[in-house]
Amino acid sequence: MDARTRAERDGSDGVAGCRLDDFLNFLAQRWMSHVVWTLAQHPAIRFGALRRALPGEISARVLSNRLKALEEEGFVVRRDLGTLPLHVEYSLTPRGRLLDAELRRGEAQIGRTKIADAKER
Known part of the structure; x- marks a missing residue:
């Protein structure tokens, strides 16, 4: 925009x-951080396996849209395995791994803040 x-x-x-x-x-x-987190757990993962690895129910359409958006932004790479039927793998780029690290760092910081706040009460 x-x-x-x-x-x-x-x-x-x-x-x-x-x-x-x-x-x-x-x-x-919705699902964006979950997709990044799940992709970070695997060097490369196929679409169906990624969908099953995500917590909860995500539609194929939503997952496809999230992966396309991440790919457009340079966080994910899509690799066509050249087989029929079509098989593709997804993995994080170095930029995607950096994003995952920052999300994890933020999550850890929020956890530390919540613990500190609870101790003050």
Whole structure:
């Protein structure tokens, strides 16, 4: 989303935080962090195995959309195995592994904060 469109929609100047807001909204999509986390557990994984490895029920369409979005942003690579029927594998790129590390670091920080807050009460 470009800054002009954002400014028209929300009345902001469209400059401060626009890219960060877009990135956070991208990550906040349902299943996005789960897909990244699950991909990080495997060097490469096929679509069906990835779908089964995710917690809960995710539709094939939603998973496909999340993988395409991650691929477009450079976090995931899709590899066609060249077989019939079509088989593809997905894996995190170095940028995707960095994202996973940052998500884990944030999760650990939130956990430490919750423990500290509980001790103060």
